[in-house]
Structures are given as structure tokens and as C-alpha cells.
Amino acid sequence: MSTHASHKKRSGLMDWLTTVDHKKIGILYLIAGGFFFIIGGLEAMFMRIQLFKPENDFVAAETFNQLLTMHGTTMIFFAAMPLIFAFMNAVVPLQIGARDVAFPFVNSLGFWLFFFGGVLLNLSWLLGGAPDAGWTAYAPLSTTSEGSGVDFYVLGLQISGAGTLIGGINFLVTIINMRAPGMTFMRMPLFTWTAFVTSGLILFAFPPLTIGLFMLMFERVFDANFFNPDNGGNILIWEHIFWIFGHPEVYILILPSFGAISEVVATFSRKRLFGYSAMVFATVLIGFLGFMVWVHHMFTVGLGPVANSIFAVATMAIAVPTGVKIFNWLFTMWGGRIVFSTAMLWAVGFIPTFVMGGVTGVMLAIPSADYQFHDSYFVVAHFHYVIVGGVILGLFAGLYYWYPRMFNRVLNETLGKIHFWTFFIGFHLTFFPQHFLGLMGMPRRVFTYLSGQDLDQLNFISTIGAFLMAIGTIVLFINVIISTSKKYAPSSDPWHGRTLEWAIPYPTPEYNFAQTPLVRGLDAFWIEKAAGNKGMTPAEPVGDIHMPNPSILPLIISAGLFVAAFGLIYDTMTVVVIGMAITFICMFLRSVIDDHGFHIHKEEVEEDLKGVKL
Amino acid sequence: MDAGQRLTDDNFPEHPEKATLEGKNKFLGFWLFLGGETVLFATLFGTYLGLRHMNMDGPSTEELFKLPTVFLATMLLLTSSLTSVYAVLALKQNRVRTLQKWFIITLILGLAFLGLEVYEFMEYVHEGHTFTSSAFGSAFYTLVGFHGGHVAFGCLWIITLLARNWNRGITLVNAPKYYLFALYWHFVDVVWVFIFTVVYLMGKVG
Numbered sequence: 001m002s003t004h005a006s007h008k009k010r011s012g013l014m015d016w017l018t019t020v021d022h023k024k025i026g027i028l029y030l031i032a033g034g035f036f037f038i039i040g041g042l043e044a045m046f047m048r049i050q051l052f053k054p055e056n057d058f059v060a061a062e063t064f065n066q067l068l069t070m071h072g073t074t075m076i077f078f079a080a081m082p083l084i085f086a087f088m089n090a091v092v093p094l095q096i097g098a099r100d101v102a103f104p105f106v107n108s109l110g111f112w113l114f115f116f117g118g119v120l121l122n123l124s125w126l127l128g129g130a131p132d133a134g135w136t137a138y139a140p141l142s143t144t145s146e147g148s149g150v151d152f153y154v155l156g157l158q159i160s161g162a163g164t165l166i167g168g169i170n171f172l173v174t175i176i177n178m179r180a181p182g183m184t185f186m187r188m189p190l191f192t193w194t195a196f197v198t199s200g201l202i203l204f205a206f207p208p209l210t211i212g213l214f215m216l217m218f219e220r221v222f223d224a225n226f227f228n229p230d231n232g233g234n235i236l237i238w239e240h241i242f243w244i245f246g247h248p249e250v251y252i253l254i255l256p257s258f259g260a261i262s263e264v265v266a267t268f269s270r271k272r273l274f275g276y277s278a279m280v281f282a283t284v285l286i287g288f289l290g291f292m293v294w295v296h297h298m299f300t301v302g303l304g305p306v307a308n309s310i311f312a313v314a315t316m317a318i319a320v321p322t323g324v325k326i327f328n329w330l331f332t333m334w335g336g337r338i339v340f341s342t343a344m345l346w347a348v349g350f351i352p353t354f355v356m357g358g359v360t361g362v363m364l365a366i367p368s369a370d371y372q373f374h375d376s377y378f379v380v381a382h383f384h385y386v387i388v389g390g391v392i393l394g395l396f397a398g399l400y401y402w403y404p405r406m407f408n409r410v411l412n413e414t415l416g417k418i419h420f421w422t423f424f425i426g427f428h429l430t431f432f433p434q435h436f437l438g439l440m441g442m443p444r445r446v447f448t449y450l451s452g453q454d455l456d457q458l459n460f461i462s463t464i465g466a467f468l469m470a471i472g473t474i475v476l477f478i479n480v481i482i483s484t485s486k487k488y489a490p491s492s493d494p495w496h497g498r499t500l501e502w503a504i505p506y507p508t509p510e511y512n513f514a515q516t517p518l519v520r521g522l523d524a525f526w527i528e529k530a531a532g533n534k535g536m537t538p539a540e541p542v543g544d545i546h547m548p549n550p551s552i553l554p555l556i557i558s559a560g561l562f563v564a565a566f567g568l569i570y571d572t573m574t575v576v577v578i579g580m581a582i583t584f585i586c587m588f589l590r591s592v593i594d595d596h597g598f599h600i601h602k603e604e605v606e607e608d609l610k611g612v613k614l
Numbered sequence: 615m616d617a618g619q620r621l622t623d624d625n626f627p628e629h630p631e632k633a634t635l636e637g638k639n640k641f642l643g644f645w646l647f648l649g650g651e652t653v654l655f656a657t658l659f660g661t662y663l664g665l666r667h668m669n670m671d672g673p674s675t676e677e678l679f680k681l682p683t684v685f686l687a688t689m690l691l692l693t694s695s696l697t698s699v700y701a702v703l704a705l706k707q708n709r710v711r712t713l714q715k716w717f718i719i720t721l722i723l724g725l726a727f728l729g730l731e732v733y734e735f736m737e738y739v740h741e742g743h744t745f746t747s748s749a750f751g752s753a754f755y756t757l758v759g760f761h762g763g764h765v766a767f768g769c770l771w772i773i774t775l776l777a778r779n780w781n782r783g784i785t786l787v788n789a790p791k792y793y794l795f796a797l798y799w800h801f802v803d804v805v806w807v808f809i810f811t812v813v814y815l816m817g818k819v820g
Contacts, residue, residue, distance in 0.1 A: 102639040102643065103639065169643050169646045169647055169650070170643070172643075172646050173639050173642050173643040173646065177635070177638055177639055178635075178639075203649060203650045204649070204650065204653050206650070207650045207651070207653040207654035207657065210654060212657070214756070215661070215752075215756070218745075218756065219752075222745065222746070223745075223746045224752035224756070225668075225746065225748060225751070225752045226661065226665070226752050226753065226756075228749070231668075231670055231747075231749055232668025232670050232749035232750060233665065233749040233752070234665065234668075237661055237664055237665075240660075241657060241661075244657075591778070592774065592778045594618065594787070596617070596787075
């Protein structure tokens, strides 16, 4: 019955559209996330150009509202999230010695849902105006917003959110069930640990967003009354639901960056990570506390001193495990033979930058002080210090570090360092002055300001910094383009890595590990190298390897929802029915067609092994 | 052994739903999914609790709810959970016809529950309690409707599963699928127990 179909080789575009290989899906996430990062970056540039002098008229006020909404939404959901999933896909299965994720089909579905959600949201620019109620979409601003911008926001996030949720479940199962022999939980590399905790946060944080978005959609499309006080509704329900999702979301973003930094710092200090178990504990604790601090976004709402105090204390408590991490990175470097590669520069730049964001975070956690800071540029400065200075710097460190593994090329170190210095200096130039702008009373989300209020100079400096960041990003893209040249093929194990992903030959075989490796301790590959072994000790003889079949269904399932979303936005029920029918028929096909995958035969694997140069 | 092969009593594993890595992965993944579903319904319950007295000019919960109908619906759904347990017992004993029989009874009970729910909603609309009439209406229909949607999806699921595997016996491929459906069905049932308590009983006496 389940005959093993011979290996279906697909070529070119079809291969990428149907792939279920975690390595290729990682690359797809990286490209799509990079694309949305550019779009979000352009939106930021337009805002900074508008604000570079008082009473500027580069963009209209309405356009500015759309720009700030789309910048936040794009950067959080369609740049940072996919970039995190890019590295989780590219690295986690390799780090735990697995041949793929637990559910390769679902992995592909997760990517396409995210992709179509992002495309849907961004199409709003061309179809009558982007959403303009802020990335937080507070009611009643969002429920009464004219045009269909907010509908695009709701449905774009709904579709991509479903993709993120199933991606999170996939990585939880992968990490729990698919570790190689000997890879106990306390031997997992820290990046895998952070991916694990982040996936747990996704599992429990995204369903509230799903429900919140449903309510907002029902309110706008079907005239529900959740947030309509005239009919008994309560606008605070949206704020609570949004931040019950929204606060864990920022930890979802930062934890994998912490993980990447931990790998980079240990590798380039030529030492094992200081305080590994404390790092694991701190990661779990941050994840846990992340769920009980959401009210610090709502201190000025008036929930009363008791609620505010409890959430203030919980918020400040998060500084403790975060501090543990900072000190452990410093102690890892202490006495190490530090190599200042580009990846390491990003990691070293990350530490003080993130500490500054953390300090303003504790300042904002004091409710009485927050009444002053709230909705000012001080908040803008704070969250850019933690999200750009934390998440993005960590992701850049990870990019330079794992690029050889993902693309079989190294990035040019000189260009990498130019990228680092322009971006890093540009970042501080942009956001450091914004602390003071906030303290001087400049509110966030305003499209202009008057001269003669001492706001001119700092805004001007901030815009200059934004241009430096843009130049840095352009340098990165030049670097990526020239890395396609053969000159940049990586040497074996380019960074003297410590973990399993570096124990694999270049290019990474489709099945990752010809033989599942036996893990004998933390920093599994380092242990083998220290013992004088060339590679990992295998845990099994060479044999047939079972592989999943590629499938086009994930793309069509996602496209069906994309079509249905247009029906909802333009109130055309036929289109909704057609879209949902496409999705459900594909799900039905997936359910009834037996798909047992195929085998790569022992002989082929042996052939591959002969050509291996480690 | 081929995972798609019909199992015999001789090679029947103790836990056919977890005998392969795929089965183990699905088992764990589905439990985690139900964890996410729990948060999803918790959000709906929280919203409902915040808005349940906001009935504006429409009927209040005391005037609206008729416990006999709801009690009957509850009994139907609880019984369907029991019959799905019998189906899983048959699964573990490699008795595929018994499994099919119990799942069909489960399906019929689920459909009867849905019928009652539709009838109940129609009654409410007649009495002026609609989705748009008040915040209470929106919260009520969203919470109870989400649950009803889960029951409907479960019905489609078990129909597909039974039809596809009607003549295939129990295999290592379909055993996890049967098992997960039963897990899902129990979850939907537990959510209903909470709806019965929080929405209907508290609506009558709260």
C-alpha cells in the first residue's frame, strides 16, 4: 500500500514553492523577512524625513498615521518574527541532531500563511490606504477608522498569526521529541533553549491575539459591540487582550536573539558559555514572568494603585534574570581569547545597547513616573533600544554567524564591519536623542512639531542617524550580493564552532546527518574536537533515510485564506466562500491522500559520505 | 514493518497511537495545540464575563436561558464523550468495527447537539437577543458560537476519518488520527461544561 515513491526531483521555482525542507524554509523566511524589513525601514525613513525640521510637509498627516502604523506592524510581525523563524528553522534541527522538524508539511504551511498575511497587509497601500490606528489598533480608533485599512490589518495579522502559532507548536514538538541520542535538555545549545521557550510563549500568547482580532473583525464587518460603549461594550477589553498577547510577544522576539548572542559570544571567546544552567533558568524565568506584566502598558488607564503596583513589581522583577544573562555574557568573555569577527562585534555592541533599553524599561515600570513618560518619545526611544538594539543586533550577529551554514558562503568581514559601525552609530544617533525629546514633552505619533520648543536640533540629529542606519543596511545587501561569488566559499568549520550544526559537511546534505550523532555533553562538537576526533561519533549505522515529500498544498491553503480575506474586506460573501472552499478542499486532500514520503537509500548516503570533506 | 499495514492481533502494540515517531509527534503536538485552544477559550470567557450584564434593552440572562434545553444539550454532549471513550477502547483492542460503531454514535450525538444549539439561537433571536443587539449579545454568540464551530468541525473531521479508513482496519497511520479526534472531542466537551456553568448556570443565579 504505502509504496515508497521514488525521489521526486523538482527544479527551480517549483522546488522552492513546494519545499518542506527546514533548511530551505529557513532561507524563504530570511528572504521574505528581509524584504519586509526593507519596506518597514523605508516607512521609518519617510517618517524621519517628515520630522527632520519643524512644520515639514513631506507627507500629509493622514499618510503619517499610516506610515507609523505600518512601520510598527511590519517590523514586529513581518520582519522580526520571520527572521527569528528563519534562524530557528535553519539552526534548531541541526543543533539537536535531527533530520528535520517534527511536522515538515506544517512548517511549510506556517511559512506560506505568514507570507500571504504580509502581502495582504502591504497591499493596503495600493488599495485605498493602509491602516492608521497604530500597531496597537486601540478601540475605538480602530473600530471607527474610515476606509478598509484596519480590515487589512486584522486579516493580515490573523492569517500570519495562524502560521506563527503552528510554527511554535512544531518547534516545541521537534525539540521535545527529535533530539539525538545523548542530547538531554541540559545539553541543548542555548539558541535551541531560547527557541524552545519562545515557542512556548507563542503557543500561549497568540491565541488571545487571534480572539482579539476576531472581535475587531466582527466589530467592523458584522457590527458587533464588544468595544462600543454606546451598546454596552468596553474599549478596555481590547487593550487587555492586545497586551496579554503583546507583552509576551516582545519576549518572543528577544529570547532567540539572546540565544544567538550566547552562541556567538561563547564561540568567539573560545570558551564554554559561563553559567549555562543559570542562563537556561533565566530564559525560562523571563518567559514565565513575561505573561504577568502586560498592565505596565496600561498604567495611565486608571486601573488603580493596587493593580499598578503589582504589575510594576512584576515588571521590575524581569530585570533580575535579564541581568543574570548580561553578566554571564560578560563573564564568558572574561579571560577568553576574543576574536572580534563581525558576528562578535554585533554581540559586543548588543550588550551595552540592550542594557540601556533595560534601564529605561525599569524607569517606565514605575507607575508614577510612567504618567510622565507615557505616549512620549521616551517610550519610542525605550522600545527601539530593546527591539533594534536587542532583537535586531542579535539577529545580525546570528546572520553573520550562521550565514555560512545557510548559504555555503561567508560574508565579507570588511563590509560586515562597515555595516556594523554605520548601523550601530546610526542607531544611537537616531534613538538616544529621542529620550530627551520625550522628556521635553514631544508626544509620539505626531506628524509634526512647532519650532522654538527646543525640539528642532534633536529631531535633526535623529534623522541623520536614520540615514546612517539605512546606509549600513545597504552595505549589508551589497555584502550579500557579492557573497554569491565562489571566492566566499567557507573553509571547514569557519568559526571553530562548538555545537552540532558545524559538524556537518558543506553543503548541508538534504538529510542533515548521514548518521544520527551521539552527543556526549554540552558543546557536543567541541568535545569531539578536543578528544582529537574528526567528526561526531555516530549513534547508528548507515542506513536508508526516510524523507517527507514536497507539497504545493501549503501554498494553496494559504492562498485560499488570502482570497477569503478580500471577500471579507470588500463585503462579498461569494469570494469568502470561494476562498474558504479552496482552503478546506486542500485540507481535505491532505487528509485523504496517503503521503508516506520516500527513502534515500543506503547506497546514496554512502556515496555522499565518500565525498565528504570536513 | 510498514506503518500503513493493517495490524493483526499478533503484532498489535500496546499503544498503537504512539508506536511510531510520527504518532508520538502528533500526540504531543495535539496536546500542545489544545493548550493553545484553552487560552483561546479563556480569552472568550473573560470577555463574556466582562460583558454579560450589558444586555441594554434586550432580555437579561435570567429571562433568556431555558435550562431544560441546555441541560438536554449538555447530556447529549457528555454522552458523546463517553461513546468516544468506548471507541478508543475498541481501538486499543484492534476491533475496528466496534470503533466505527461508537464513533458513528458519537457523531450522531454531536449533530443532535448542534441541532439543539441552532434551535436555541433561533429562539433567542425571536426574543430580541441578537449578535448586534448589545455587547452581551456579541460576547454570548461569539463564545457559544466558537464552541459550536468546534463541534461542527469535529463532525466533519470524524466523517472524513471514518469514510477514508472504512475498509482499512487499524494501522499505525490511522490509529493516532482516531486517538487525536477523541482527544479533541473531550476537549470540546470540557469547554462545554464550562459554558454550561459560567454562561447558563451563573446566568440563572448570578
